[in-house]
Amino acid sequence: MAGYTLDLFAEEPAAQTRTELAAGAWLLHGFVLAQAPQLLAEVAQIEAVAPFRHLITPGGYTMSVAMTNSGALGWVSDARGYRYDPIDPQTGRHWPALPALFADVARRAAAEAGYPGFEPQACLINRYVASARLSLHQDKDELDQRAPIVSVSLGLPATFLFGGLQRNDKTARHRLVHGDVVVWGGPSRLAYHGVAPLAAGSHAATGECRINLTFRKVR
Template identity: 60%
Template sequence: MTADLFEAVPDVRASCEAMAEGAVLLRGFARPFESEIIAALRVIVAQAPFRRMFTPGGHQMSMAMTSCGSAGWVTDRSGYRYDGIDPNSGQPWPAMPPVFRVLAVQAAAGAGFADFAPDACLINRYAPGARMSLHQDRDERDFAAPIVSVSLGLPAIFLFGGPKRADKPKRYRLEHGDVVVWGGPSRLFFHGVAPLADGEHAVVGRQRINLTFRKAR
């Protein structure tokens, strides 16, 4: 990776859309990183393939997942948790690529969260029809760090609610390269993804890939 990548911070002044206190949408922020992200993704998935996991209640998730970093997110009959070992391979999760970390840190800084140090990246693959129900990200040990979510591929409708499940969520259309960051007062807001509409993306194909960066431990 070149020094230029670390030094070049996209100008977000014209593309920063406020969603709530502590939550912003950075339109197109990840596009300058596209080629390196896609190349790194191929390496990760070759080592830790996507899989559709089961919730503690026995429901198979509609989207497929993998992870990279020092911890990955796991769900099975015993519950939700972060684990340093991929249960499918018995090996540590792939290391987080430098370009992933640079993107996450720069996006967090652009949203007003300095010194973000992600140690986990959850990688979700949505095929047409896949969705994510409203939920809170509560499995991390420290809620002081934000969540950084990167959208690649087909457009999706992101649902961003409030601190209560009953709060009506706002709907945001996320395009390839868009990044959502939420933390502070919005850190535990409920959020989800509406069923993915069918289509074909020139780079990613007939799917949406979502990278979510967290400080898990």
Template identity: 65%
Template sequence: MTDLFAATTDAQPSREQLGEGAVLLRNCVGHDEAALLADLRAIIKAAPFRHLVTPGGHTMSVAMTNCGRVGWVSDSSGYRYDPVDPDSGQTWPSMPPSLRSLAARAAAEGGYKGFTPDACLINRYKPGAKLSLHQDKDELDLGAPIVSVSLGLPATFLFGGLTRNVAQRRYRLTHGDVVVWGGPSRLAYHGVAPLPAGEHAVMGAQRINLTFRKTR
């Protein structure tokens, strides 16, 4: 990660409804940014990014790591949450207060008070990387929302319905934006279009996405 810090805007978050139970919060990171990025660097140092392989043998273009009680992993045996980092054999780094409080605050703003995530998936997008349309359904607790934080380069977020053939709407996510979805939209199909090239003042030539989940 680029070791740069830039002043954040003082603009207040704005809210955009994406669907029933789903909301986009603009500029939601704000003054927590410095602590969040410092903690994020420490997590990545302890558990470096890697490109996971899907059960079908496809190497994901998005690199990822995790923090929290469990981490999301994928290999030939399937998708799952695991308390142990398969690369190091150690438990995942703990979720620091800066990340946990951001997730809880955004969830509350989105209508989901009391959100206590136990996993944070940290995805790194380089130009050209994408995330295919999918549902987040490996969690036992589907009553809790998904909280997704965007850092770095702008990306196009695709948000659809409960079946794959429902047309997706496209939203431009910028640094500090957070998407929260749950309730009737909890199993909505979503994805990220290929990331365009660029250079962000804070994060450099990449996008980092933090996805907070309650797995049980």
């Protein structure tokens, strides 16, 4: 992640609070603010081995969000469809191992939201720049959908869209800032969600982008 500046004093840790987004879904405000510099340092190490890239959807569209993966499995997309694969198709090598700090953060956040025993197998790392977005979708490529999704926000703020189990259900908008974590599972595990186009800006920790870590148990 060349050019990223890690500023340990950019933000003071706020008192941790949480907001219920829906049944089984929680926003943990500032939950990883203290660990953010170390998390970004780990992202830089992962990027050096498995560079960010813009995936192609099965329909032939290029995703506006750049991504890479860490863990035993990585999420990939191409003309053959969406799937998890232990091999990075760009490098032909296994994805970088999940850092111990990543696994610890994911476990603690899941437990805080009421999902103890979470063991992530994959971390999808997304990089958003101005105007990048993530369309409403369900996370349903995982065989084990009993486990929650844990999503960590770093850098520029974003507007998180969280809806219901049907695409046309009403969608609520939630502002996510540096250090926030969203966890959803149980009755909300297959809720439609997305990210509105990112507003331009600059953050002391990540520059002109937002980094999102999404932890999943695949099987």
